[in-house]
Amino acid sequence: MRDDTIQALEVEALSHRFGARTALDGVSFAVPAGRFEVLLGLNGAGKTTLFSLITRLYNSRSGAIRVLGSDMRRQPTQALARIGVVFQQPTLDPDLTVMQNLRYHGGLHGLSDAVIEERAREELARIGLTERAGERVRALSGGQRRRVEIARALLHRPRLLLLDEPTVGLDVDLRRQVIDHVHALCREQGLAVLWATHLLDEARAGDGVVVLHRGRVLADGTVAEVCAAAGVETLDEAFAALTGPSSTGKGGRP
Amino acid sequence: MNAALYWRCLRSIIVREGLRFVHQRERFFAALVRPLVWLAIFAVGFRAVLGLSIIPPYGTYILYEEYVVPGLVAMIQLFNGMQSSLSMVYDREMGSMKTLLVSPLPRWYLLVCKLLAGVLVSIAQAYVFIAIAWFWDVRPPPLGYLAVLPALVLGGLMLGALGLLLSSFIKQLENFAGVMNFVIFPMFFASSALYPVWRIREGSPALAMVAEFNPFTHVVELIRFALYLDVNPTSALVVAGATVLFLGAAILAYDPGRGFWARRGGPAEQA
Numbered sequence: 001m002r003d004d005t006i007q008a009l010e011v012e013a014l015s016h017r018f019g020a021r022t023a024l025d026g027v028s029f030a031v032p033a034g035r036f037e038v039l040l041g042l043n044g045a046g047k048t049t050l051f052s053l054i055t056r057l058y059n060s061r062s063g064a065i066r067v068l069g070s071d072m073r074r075q076p077t078q079a080l081a082r083i084g085v086v087f088q089q090p091t092l093d094p095d096l097t098v099m100q101n102l103r104y105h106g107g108l109h110g111l112s113d114a115v116i117e118e119r120a121r122e123e124l125a126r127i128g129l130t131e132r133a134g135e136r137v138r139a140l141s142g143g144q145r146r147r148v149e150i151a152r153a154l155l156h157r158p159r160l161l162l163l164d165e166p167t168v169g170l171d172v173d174l175r176r177q178v179i180d181h182v183h184a185l186c187r188e189q190g191l192a193v194l195w196a197t198h199l200l201d202e203a204r205a206g207d208g209v210v211v212l213h214r215g216r217v218l219a220d221g222t223v224a225e226v227c228a229a230a231g232v233e234t235l236d237e238a239f240a241a242l243t244g245p246s247s248t249g250k251g252g253r254p
Numbered sequence: 255m256n257a258a259l260y261w262r263c264l265r266s267i268i269v270r271e272g273l274r275f276v277h278q279r280e281r282f283f284a285a286l287v288r289p290l291v292w293l294a295i296f297a298v299g300f301r302a303v304l305g306l307s308i309i310p311p312y313g314t315y316i317l318y319e320e321y322v323v324p325g326l327v328a329m330i331q332l333f334n335g336m337q338s339s340l341s342m343v344y345d346r347e348m349g350s351m352k353t354l355l356v357s358p359l360p361r362w363y364l365l366v367c368k369l370l371a372g373v374l375v376s377i378a379q380a381y382v383f384i385a386i387a388w389f390w391d392v393r394p395p396p397l398g399y400l401a402v403l404p405a406l407v408l409g410g411l412m413l414g415a416l417g418l419l420l421s422s423f424i425k426q427l428e429n430f431a432g433v434m435n436f437v438i439f440p441m442f443f444a445s446s447a448l449y450p451v452w453r454i455r456e457g458s459p460a461l462a463m464v465a466e467f468n469p470f471t472h473v474v475e476l477i478r479f480a481l482y483l484d485v486n487p488t489s490a491l492v493v494a495g496a497t498v499l500f501l502g503a504a505i506l507a508y509d510p511g512r513g514f515w516a517r518r519g520g521p522a523e524q525a
Contacts, residue, residue, distance in 0.1 A: 055350060056356070056510050057355060058510045059510045077358045077360070079358075080356055080357070080358035081358040085352070087349050087352050087353070088349070091348070091350045091352065093274075095274065095278075096270070096273055100269075100273060103269070104266050104269070104270045105353065106266070107262045107263055107266020107267070107269070108263055108266060108267070108353070108354065108357035108364075109263075109357060109358065110258070110259030110358075110450060111262065111358065112258070112262065
């Protein structure tokens with residue numbers, strides 16, 4: 001069942017600066033359960049800063065972040081426990097086996113051995129890597145590692161999955177597989193997903209889109225709504241129209 | 255229930271550090287060969303140069319090898335502390351640090367877990383070294399091997415906490431050479447690890463003063479006294495105090511509100 005009153009993720013009037021540079025400027029948006037939300041922005045738009053704030057790598061200077069109603073600053077434990085994260089850089093330990101990596105992560109979230117074993121088996125089966133559990137991560141391909149990272153992020157049963165440019169370094173086929181996989185999670189489990197990317201074609205019809213540009217939100221809605229608001233047909237055109245001539249639409253191509 | 259959560263977190267961090275350590279055999283041998291080279295070569299050459307009088311905790315004249323072993327044990331811990339700081343910086347650049355920090359447990363606790371895991375590794379290394387030193391005829395009383403354990407724990411905590419603190423200041427891996435030059439070498443040479451403080455005083459009273467205030471000297475003396483079934487309360491206090499200071503500062507430096515990340519942004523933020 002969906003709970004429409006409490007959003008999976010609420011970002012409210014979030015601002016952050018590093019010295020004189022403003023990285024985020026009054027960013028607000030929300031992601032309900034079961035929504036695949038694409039956070040679209042060029043490099044340097046502020047996506048990584050936003051992710052760092054949502055994962056509490058550091059606290060925001062002003063504004064608020066709430067995960068299923070828990071405030072990130074006041075109740076970080078509750079908020080972080082509901083979040084699963086896939087970072088842009090690969091963060092699996094290549095010298096450890098797939099299972100050892102999953103155990104490490106489960107332990108960090110305080111899961112018991114029995115729960116870890118059971119869920120790891122489940123998640124590995126879902127990504128079709130059951131028989132690779134005992135192998136070192138080094139032996140896996142790039143696409144397999146990404147899927148293991150997604151499995152790892154789901155081990156503690158989060159309600160919000162954050163992915164920061166998760167398709168970097170994957171070829172077209174693997175890219176589609178990963179996007180399909182996460183869409184399926186969204187549909188089947190009602191997981192809320194925030195997917196950061198600079199690739200316009202990663203947003204599908206029906207997904208939500210937040211366009212972030214130079215630290216500000218320029219558009220927020222479904223793909224169709226954003227296009228309609230900009231008075232154009234495609235997301236490419238909408239993005240170009242929104243971000244203006246200074247940042248040619250070319251940046252969005254893979 | 256809550257305690258179980260904390261325990262599982264600690265255990266999994268220790269298991270990971272242990273596995274990484276086992277997988278990096280070069281690191282283990284490097285950590286072992288370094289003090290052995292000092293013991294087998296440096297100590298032999300130095301024996302002739304340095305006459306030692308009877309000083310506590312030793313009850314009799316001793317050979318230089320015997321004098322230098324506690325200093326080399328402390329050196330193992332010093333390098334191990336710096337090594338874990340290096341791996342923190344590496345983890346931060348590689349992103350695996352983020353995996354640690356998104357754990358819902360409090361950040362200070364995660365840092366303490368990381369510290370404890372490093373201390374365990376350094377204790378294992380230290381014991382292997384003093385076992386080998388036995389074959390060099392450096393044979394403290396048998397009970398000394400047990401008595402030295404608390405000293406190793408405390409010394410490892412202090413040097414590990416110092417490593418944690420330093421790791422919060424080092425922005426990139428390349429800057430680590432600076433730590434070698436400005437922290438490890440001065441700390442090691444301006445201490446009682448290689449020569450007693452009274453010997454330093456003969457050469458330079460000022461340097462002797464530095465050595466007396468150098469917390470590393472106190473790690474060395476703590477280990478030296480414990481190994482020979484004696485207690486050095488001053489050193490114990492200094493090492494405990496320095497541990498609290500370094501760890502507190504490291505926790506502040508990693509605090510999400512005011513620390514490293516908030517000041518300078520994440521690693522991918524330069525764009």
